[in-house]
Amino acid sequence: MPVRPCLTCGSLVGAGSYCPQHHPDVGRARATPGRGSGSKSAAFREVVLAAAGYRCEAIAIVDGRRCTAVAGLEAHHEVPLREGGSNDPKRNGRALCRRHHRLVDLALREAG
Numbered sequence: 001m002p003v004r005p006c007l008t009c010g011s012l013v014g015a016g017s018y019c020p021q022h023h024p025d026v027g028r029a030r031a032t033p034g035r036g037s038g039s040k041s042a043a044f045r046e047v048v049l050a051a052a053g054y055r056c057e058a059i060a061i062v063d064g065r066r067c068t069a070v071a072g073l074e075a076h077h078e079v080p081l082r083e084g085g086s087n088d089p090k091r092n093g094r095a096l097c098r099r100h101h102r103l104v105d106l107a108l109r110e111a112g
Contacts (some may be wrong), residue, residue, distance in 0.1 A: 004017070004054045004072070005070040005071060006018050006019040006022055007022075007069055007071070007072070007073055008022035008050075008071065008072070008073035009021070009022055010070045017046070020102070024060040026096070040087055041087075043089075044075055044087050044093060045074075045075040045088050045089070046088045047093070048075040048076075048093035048094065048095050049075060049087035049095050050092075051089065051095070052073075052094070052095035053089070054070055054073065054095075055068070055069070055070050055073075055095070056065070056069040056070075056073060056095060056096055057094050057095050057096060058096055058097070058100035058102055058104075060091055067097060067100060069097035069099070069100075070089070071097070072097050072098040073074070073095050073097055074095070074096055074098060074101045075089070075093055075094075075095060076093065076095070076096045076101050076104060077093065078091050078092050078094060079086045079092055082106075096103055
């Protein structure tokens, strides 16, 4: 069974994507309610995060180092679905921590 970090806190879990404390079935609200809840979204997210080794894929411009974040990972669509992007995780997906995902989305909004 693969060992991966909990998507909320980063502690290692053997099965699923959340530790017992943060599993959505314990009655807690998700960190991003209403997002990623459909089967297509969940499958997209899982493939993107697994391909990235459950680690943020952002690369620093200054020194070329990859972000080390493993908690709070999100699946980013390089080309947003509303702009004709696909749900193909290999062609249009990238794993980003919440911080980098917000920065990328901000930059895209300002550029567009």
